[in-house]
Amino acid sequence: MDNQAIAQKIREVAKKLLSEGKVDVVIGYAQGSVPMRDYPYFAYTPEEAENLTWSGFCNSNLANFTIRRPGRMAVVAQGCVTRNLVGLIKENQLKRENLFVIGVASPGMLDRNKVQAAFPGKLITSVQEDGADLVVTGRGFAERLPRKRFMKDNCYTCVQRNPVICDELIGEESEPTHGGDIDKVAAPWEKLAAGERWAEFQETFKDCIRCYACRDACPLCYCHVCFVDESQPQWCGKTQDEADVATFHILRAFHCAGRCTDCGACEAACPQGIKMRRLTSKIEKDIRELYGYRPGMSLEQEPPLVVYRPNDPQDFIK
Amino acid sequence: MPPSETFEPRIAAFFCNWCTYGGADLAGVSRLQYPPNIRAVRIPCTGRMNPNFILQAFRLGADGVWVSGCHPGDCHYIAGNMFARRRFAVMKRLLEYVGLEPDRLQFSWISSAEASKFQQTVTEVTAAVKALGPARFLRKDLAEVA
């Protein structure tokens, strides 16, 4: 099913749910006012549901908007997003009975920064998906490019394109993965000598402006008081000093340990195009290697950091 | 304090109240000699450890951080150290991944009876951190103007 057809079906399902009063709101996407940016949209009536859309540029994680939200809601969700929904249910931020999952098999989401990088400094006025192609139009140019070159990094190594929980599936399930091997690309700095890693880390985060878009777009970050905002003591300074920027990213990555589904919403939200998954992929890899756990795959799993085994690895402990 | 030519590391040490802190006390009472570089912080249990604490120690100028508690199975709170063990593994790997030298962040299980193990471990940890020189990464430096 192509994206237009999926969008049409999402609208139908949404209208039905709303007119039958099964949910109070359908959380999906609407078309943005700039290219390559569809945005989270809240449809409360069948008329508003007409605005719902679906494309490779639906890159917020809608699970983020379900946290502690009162009432019943339907959410348009592909694989990784449903894993986050599972995570939120287990963390008691969301009740399963209040949630209706409109599941979609992920087509492989698209990275607007990659598309822009193919036209450095040039103005792009529209990007259309056309089957296996992307048609990019701008001031003084129009090009047809292969869609699969412009997917988000995390989508190449996706292990769960299909929803893990679903109340109504739009279209068919797809192949479960996109074929990439996460272990080939995760934690890239492991290959470097220890002395070079800090320099890579600094280089990756040198453009960070501490806007916290990564944190605010992330469905895992929902603390009433984020550690960044604590002041007695102040764990993380508010300045642009190396130590402050580093502390923020390291601690945030740690807080996502055992919970991050590699949805890439952080990278998609970052206005500076920072590739923070170079850091977070390390945590995901370690959790899998140490404790054999993949977050959000089922409601029955036990999150790895709230349980223990008598024989947990401890070779690093004297 | 007289100026010193050799580097003396400052090591933030987090000891659980029931085991390692007791072990450190026993080492003191037994007059066991050990290097004076650690600054001990008593926490009720290693389960109280928070990655914030480790980063804060480095931020404020610690050259090394050492966390020590009860052996698994002996925790005063039954399983605090079991949860901590998982957190430590993840945090240590993450910090080493971003470039922190492995010897700067150390963990141990030392019971309240193990005064000699305490003496031995504190000596090892101090020597290892000393060999690395002053910590450079993660240290908040006010002289910097961002």
Place this chain on the structure above:
Amino acid sequence: MANKILAKDQLGAFVDKLKAGREVFAPALVGDKVVWSPLDSAEGLLLDFSNTDLSPKDFFFPQTECMMRFANDAKAPDGMIMQAEPELKTPRALMNIRPCDAKAMQVLDLIFIQDQMTNDAYWRDKREKTLLIGLACNDPCPTCFCTSVNCGPHHEVGLDLLLVDLGDRFLVKVISQRGAEAAAGLPEAGAAEEVQAAELKAKAEAMITEGVGMDNVNAREVMELYEAPLWDRVQENCLNCGTCTFCCPTCHCFDIQDEVQGTDGRRVRNWDYCMSWLFTMHGTGHNPRGTKKDRVRQRFMHKFKYIPMKRGGEIGCVGCGRCVQLCPVNIDVRRVVNQMNG
């Protein structure tokens, strides 16, 4: 002051003259982004770009600025006494700054150095030592809306010189005395060039089709706007991050903090953002803008209603369009203001 002509093959000499005693900066393509960078020579000068992702306000209002230092030691002879940071040593020139950004600095003057009581020395020092040479927009972006917020693609307010690209040469509009000095020695412009520039200006202005209506925003009572139902929907997808605030050339909120480490101390000012709950959090625990709706509403009301009310009609927005491009959830300021306009 007469306008001048700068032939493009004379750019090298012009830049070299600028660099005498100054540090010169200009937008440059670094990787695949356009960012403000030091300019070594006219060789690297980028002319074909829309705008930088982050505004040049950082030159005058750094994201982290050390204001003063002190020795945190009551016994030391100079202990516990604030020492001011040194002033800017070398004057600077910003080349190819867009008219919207230059006007934005003028708007920020109204905040930082508005009168004798509010005279931010840090801001003033850097402003007085920086020459602004604008590059007029002949090809505004679809997200630009400067013409509906008292600005425009060839706007001159806030600039010392404005370069209009005529093809093989620039018309150099001389706006200030400092600009005249920088352009001294250039040949005077002729009528044909002035006409050509005027045509480019009209064409650029006509390209900006999606603007904001401000008539009703200005006319409506502040409480009527404040209590309008539109905010319930506008705030829905906002993440309350700082992206819009930090990329905006007119946003100016900051947080001052003392940082102390042993016997060193400093007072530092960092950008802050009103989208954060912490921004208005009181020590008592009360938060006057405790809900997301309060904060989202604040941003638009401040820029489009309170600032015009308090600053004689000046709008707290110059229509650069950065927030429209960078907002992760596509909250389009034009859409919001047009809703405010009814």
